[in-house]
Amino acid sequence: MSYVELSYWIPLLPALGFVVLILFGRSLPGRSSGWIATAVMAVVAVLSLGLLYDVMLAAPGWDLAALLGGHHEEALAKAGSPDFPFRLEWNWLAIRGEAGIPLVIYIDALAAVVTAMVALASLFIHLFSVGYMDGEERYPTFFAYLQLFSAAMLAFVLAGNFFHSLLSWEVMGLMSYLLIGFLYKKKTAQQAQKKAFITTKLADLGFMLGLFWLYLLVGNFDLADLASEQTLAMIGTGAAAAVGLLVFVAAMGKSAQFPLHVWLLDAMEGPTPVSAMIHAATMVAAGVYLTARFYPLLIHGDVLWVVALVGAFTALFAAILAPAFADVKKILAWSTVSQLGYMFLGLGVFGWAAAMFHLVAHAFFKALLFLGSGSMIHGAKTQDIFEMDQLKKYMPWTYWTFLIGALALMGIPPFAGFWSKDLILHAAEEHAKALWLMGLTAAFFTAFYTTRMIVIAFHKPAMPSPWKAAEWTRGAPWLNLGPDEAEPDPSPPEGHHPHESGVEMITALVALAALSFFVGLWGSPLGGYGLLTLVYWGEMPEILPASKLMMGYLTGTLVALSGVALAWFWYSTDPLRQRAPVWLTRMLQRRFYIDEFYYQVVGRIAQAPTYVLAFVDRYLVDGLVDLVGYSTQVASAFLRHLQSGRFATYALYMLLGALALYVGGVR
Amino acid sequence: MVTLGHFLLLSGLLMVIGLYGVLTRRNLIAVLMSVEILLNAAALAFASVAAYRDPQIFAGQVFALFIIVVAAAELSIGFAILLNVYRTHGAVTDDAISEMRG
Numbered sequence: 043m044s045y046v047e048l049s050y051w052i053p054l055l056p057a058l059g060f061v062v063l064i065l066f067g068r069s070l071p072g073r074s075s076g077w078i079a080t081a082v083m084a085v086v087a088v089l090s091l092g093l094l095y096d097v098m099l100a101a102p103g104w105d106l107a108a109l110l111g112g113h114h115e116e117a118l119a120k121a122g123s124p125d126f127p128f129r130l131e132w133n134w135l136a137i138r139g140e141a142g143i144p145l146v147i148y149i150d151a152l153a154a155v156v157t158a159m160v161a162l163a164s165l166f167i168h169l170f171s172v173g174y175m176d177g178e179e180r181y182p183t184f185f186a187y188l189q190l191f192s193a194a195m196l197a198f199v200l201a202g203n204f205f206h207s208l209l210s211w212e213v214m215g216l217m218s219y220l221l222i223g224f225l226y227k228k229k230t231a232q233q234a235q236k237k238a239f240i241t242t243k244l245a246d247l248g249f250m251l252g253l254f255w256l257y258l259l260v261g262n263f264d265l266a267d268l269a270s271e272q273t274l275a276m277i278g279t280g281a282a283a284a285v286g287l288l289v290f291v292a293a294m295g296k297s298a299q300f301p302l303h304v305w306l307l308d309a310m311e312g313p314t315p316v317s318a319m320i321h322a323a324t325m326v327a328a329g330v331y332l333t334a335r336f337y338p339l340l341i342h343g344d345v346l347w348v349v350a351l352v353g354a355f356t357a358l359f360a361a362i363l364a365p366a367f368a369d370v371k372k373i374l375a376w377s378t379v380s381q382l383g384y385m386f387l388g389l390g391v392f393g394w395a396a397a398m399f400h401l402v403a404h405a406f407f408k409a410l411l412f413l414g415s416g417s418m419i420h421g422a423k424t425q426d427i428f429e430m431d432q433l434k435k436y437m438p439w440t441y442w443t444f445l446i447g448a449l450a451l452m453g454i455p456p457f458a459g460f461w462s463k464d465l466i467l468h469a470a471e472e473h474a475k476a477l478w479l480m481g482l483t484a485a486f487f488t489a490f491y492t493t494r495m496i497v498i499a500f501h502k503p504a505m506p507s508p509w510k511a512a513e514w515t516r517g518a519p520w521l522n523l524g525p526d527e528a529e530p531d532p533s534p535p536e537g538h539h540p541h542e543s544g545v546e547m548i549t550a551l552v553a554l555a556a557l558s559f560f561v562g563l564w565g566s567p568l569g570g571y572g573l574l575t576l577v578y579w580g581e582m583p584e585i586l587p588a589s590k591l592m593m594g595y596l597t598g599t600l601v602a603l604s605g606v607a608l609a610w611f612w613y614s615t616d617p618l619r620q621r622a623p624v625w626l627t628r629m630l631q632r633r634f635y636i637d638e639f640y641y642q643v644v645g646r647i648a649q650a651p652t653y654v655l656a657f658v659d660r661y662l663v664d665g666l667v668d669l670v671g672y673s674t675q676v677a678s679a680f681l682r683h684l685q686s687g688r689f690a691t692y693a694l695y696m697l698l699g700a701l702a703l704y705v706g707g708v709r
Numbered sequence: 710m711v712t713l714g715h716f717l718l719l720s721g722l723l724m725v726i727g728l729y730g731v732l733t734r735r736n737l738i739a740v741l742m743s744v745e746i747l748l749n750a751a752a753l754a755f756a757s758v759a760a761y762r763d764p765q766i767f768a769g770q771v772f773a774l775f776i777i778v779v780a781a782a783e784l785s786i787g788f789a790i791l792l793n794v795y796r797t798h799g800a801v802t803d804d805a806i807s808e809m810r811g
Contacts, residue, residue: 687810688803690732690740697728 045092046128049147052089052157053197053210055082060190067182075182076172079189083165086196090154090161097154097576100126104575110587117582126150127266129202148202148265151577152398156199156331159402162557163323163409164192170413170550171315173543174420178313184224188319191217195324199331204253204263207335211249211296211328215242218325222312230528233521234308241305245295249332252288255281256339269338283343289336290349297329297382300356304637306379308521310371314416317371321378322409330385330401337394337579350390350473354480357383361487365494366622366630368507369425369531370415373495377451378408380484381459384466387481393469394579399565400462402573406558407450407458413551414444417543418499423534427495428617431504436540441500443551448496450558452489453602458562460598468586468594482601489605497613504534508618514628520637522645567591716757723750737794737801741787745780752776 059082067075103120127150136142149157168188175184194213201207216239223235257263259277267273274282293299298306309320320326333340333349340346357380364376381404388397417440422430434441450457453464463485471478509515510530517525542548565573567588575583588595612621620627632638684695723746730743752773759769791801798805 682811685809685811687807690803693731697732 045089045096046130046149048089049093049128049149049200050130052086052093052161053193053200055086055089056189056193056196058082060186060193063182063186063189067186070182073172073176073181075185076168076175079185080165080168080172082189083161083168083192086192087158087161087165090157090196093149094154094158097126097128097149097151099123100128101151101576102126104583106570106575106585109575109583109585114582127153129266131202143203143205143263145206146202146264147200149200150266152331152334153199155398155402155573155577156327157196159405159561160192160195160199160323160327163405163554164188164195164319166550166554166557167315167318167323167409167413169553170318170416170547171313173546174315174416175313176544180224184221184313187217187221187224188315191221191319191324195328198328202265204256204265204268204335207265207332208249208253211292211332212246214296214325214328215239215246218242218309218320221316221319222309224312224316228311228529229523230308230518230521231311233518233523234305234311237521238305238309241302242295245292245302248288248291248295252285252292255288256285259285265335268336274338274342277339277342279343281343282339283345286336286340286343286345287348290333290340290345290352293329293333293386294352295329296332297326297386298379299329299352299383299386300359301636303356303360303379304520304633304640307372307375307633310369310375314371314412314419317375318409318412318416321375321412322405326378326382327401327405330382330389330397333386333389334394334398337389340389346390346392348390349386350470350477353383353386353388353390354470354477354484355383356380357387357484358480358487359383361484361491363630363633364491365487366627368428368509370418370427370430370495370499371412371425373427373491374408374411374415377411377488377491380488381408381451383484384463384481387470387477388466391466391469391473391477393466395574395577395583396462396465396469398577399573400459400466403450403458403462403558403561403565406554406561407447410443410447410551410554410558411451413547413554414440414447417547417551418444418540420543420547421540423532423538423540425531426507426510426533427499428505428507429533430499431534431540432501433540434500437542439542439548440551443548443555444500445496446555446559448492450562452492452606453485453598454489454606455595455599456563456566456568458558460595460602461562461566464591464594464598467598468591471594482597485598486601486605489602490609493606493609494613497610498617501614502617505618507533508620509627509631512628514632519641520633522641713757713761716761717754720750720754720757723747723753735802735804737791737803740803741784741791744787745784748776748780748783 056079059079063070063075063079070078100123102118102122105117105119108114108117127148129149130147132145134143134145136144168185171184171188175181178184191214194210194217198207198210198214201210219235219239222238223231225231253263256268256277259281260267260273277285291302295302306321306326310317312320340349360376360379360383364373364380367373367376381400385397385400385404388394388400417437418430418433419425421437421440422433424430446457450459453460455461463481467478467481467485470481510533516530517523518528521528561573563569565571571583571585574585578584612619622630629635684691727743727745727747727750730746731740734740734743755769755772755776757769759767759772794806795801
């Protein structure tokens with residue numbers, strides 16, 4: 043029995059885990075619910091690695107020398123197996139013998155790689171959470187949610203039918219809502235979960251509209267079918283552009299691209315493993331994956347430039363915002379937005395394989411960074427990097443693993459982000475110089491804010507956080523909460539010394555550090571371009587020899603190192619000095635007031651029609667009901683006097699009644 | 710000569726007097742007395758009509774007897790109620806027991 047035939051268990055197992063934990067989790071003792079969930083994910087990880095192995099065996103093999111030398115006709119070393127890409131199909135919704143919407147699992151190289159990535163990242167996030175969430179109220183519920191979240195993402199990746207993509211996409215939206223608001227007693231968490239749900243839900247409308255439009259044009263939801271010539275011939279260029287852009291809007295919402303990025307920062311209200319889950323394994327990766335799947339349509343509709351533009355702008359925008367923040371999770375959140383921007387930039391400039399490489403590499407190093415930040419928060423009892431006390435001394439394991447993740451994020455060779463980011467930048471450079479410059483500038487800022495974060499949190503002793511007393515940080519206007527409604531972030535208790543985290547958490551960090559490093563190598567020239575010859579767009583992989591990339595490698599490294607140098611120079615000497623003008627810091631910390639603009643202006647405009655409806659409801663519908671009650675009251679005001687309380691009156695009524703009967707009877 | 714009409718006239722007069730008493734008297738004992746007058750008006754009407762119309766059958770007189778018995782029972786219950794009203798409200802006028810006023 044091959045792993046391909048077992049592949050339907052990959053999403054099914056965590057879904058079953060969810061059912062078991064949500065029903066019986068409360069009666070399980072101690073941390074066993076966490077361990078059960080982790081065990082389930084371990085099985086899933088084994089299954090998905092087996093699946094990846096099967097796919098690597100079945101995929102066509104390429105002669106690297108011929109590819110690099112440009113002899114494309116001789117490059118095919120081994121033809122792919124005839125049944126690759128694998129396809130499993132079941133009948134579903136088949137009413138009265140009609141075709142219905144078949145349940146399809148479609149496994150090509152991309153699906154297998156992303157499945158393995160999701161399963162592995164999710165496994166280590168589960169493992170980390172076993173320790174991190176210890177003692178938390180609703181501990182089993184947390185793992186139940188994580189399970190369904192993973193299940194939805196795995197189902198999304200394996201879906202061979204866009205209808206199922208949509209279903210699991212929506213489940214993911216729900217799970218992100220539940221997990222962001224997991225600490226539901228905090229008002230900020232309540233607002234943040236609503237914000238995330240509404241923002242992504244609004245974007246999902248684009249997915250639905252695009253999908254149903256596509257169905258009208260093509261007559262099925264099949265994923266593989268979309269790439270075929272005959273299908274594309276059925277779709278006009280204009281329609282393809284419209285459908286592609288509608289779906290891209292959904293991807294922008296899920297992957298937090300400008301101007302729908304607003305929810306991601308506030309998603310930090312969830313527990314840290316949730317942030318890791320949303321930012322690495324699931325959710326944000328889904329948007330990029332969906333765009334990659336709709337690639338033929340985007341090319342056909344000639345709208346890739348929109349994707350590139352949005353991506354490049356978001357990459358730069360988020361990288362500029364990140365240095366103004368003091369909360370370690372928020373800095374990382376901005377870096378996620380920025381890195382996702384890179385992926386869309388890569389997709390937009392025909393660097394499909396580069397974008398997918400970055401997606402996988404980013405998933406591992408961002409999961410690592412988020413879990414590392416969770417470990418920091420756990421040890422230091424604060425999220426503020428200024429209040430963290432020389433964590434390098436107290437938390438060596440966290441420090442070194444975090445450093446590996448940070449080097450990958452900054453794009454320092456030979457770590458993961460370097461190889462993937464550079465391929466994207468190379469594709470951008472060939473396509474449009476302006477996009478390339480935006481990408482490079484973003485790379486500089488990335489190196490800058492990452493170094494700043496590491497220097498202040500790990501190397502410097504604790505110091506008062508500079509902006510905690512600032513008036514603009516009171517309340518949470520970006521969540522529409524006033525000064526009295528949002529609690530300020532907690533500071534570590536007096537005399538608290540950081541401590542290293544428990545063994546589960548360290549294991550997860552070390553494993554992810556190793557994974558991120560090796561995945562980076564797998565796609566690099568050092569590793570023989572393994573990933574790039576497996577996952578590629580079109581007929582054959584396009585691989586550039588290192589000599590052609592050397593300029594880019596040098597530029598990228600220099601830019602990153604200059605960012606590191608500047609941050610090191612500034613923050614290792616005088617971290618507290620206010621270097622930017624105060625108005626700029628305030629504007630950055632208030633996120634260019636975009637969130638507030640949404641609440642105050644867009645929210646009000648969207649509310650305007652509801653005032654009319656409220657008027658109709660209050661005065662027309664309610665008015666009728668009130669009229670019935672009021673007329674009853676008026677009538678009773680007269681009739682009540684009949685009941686005088688004196689029996690003589692009643693006797694008179696009886697007499698009159700008897701007379702009336704008599705008179706009536708006589709007549 | 711005394712005809713049935715005279716008896717019925719008397720009965721009617723008694724009826725009107727009783728009704729007047731029931732409707733106008735404030736004192737509940739007076740009201741009970743008025744009810745007695747009403748009942749006697751009815752008993753008189755029964756007995757006299759029976760005697761004049763069909764002297765062989767005493768159905769009307771039996772009715773009168775029944776009325777007397779019922780009146781006795783009613784009086785005893787009525788006075789028992791009035792006694793309790795006096796105890797709880799301190800008076801036996803209908804003003805005192807008009808709590809059911811709407």
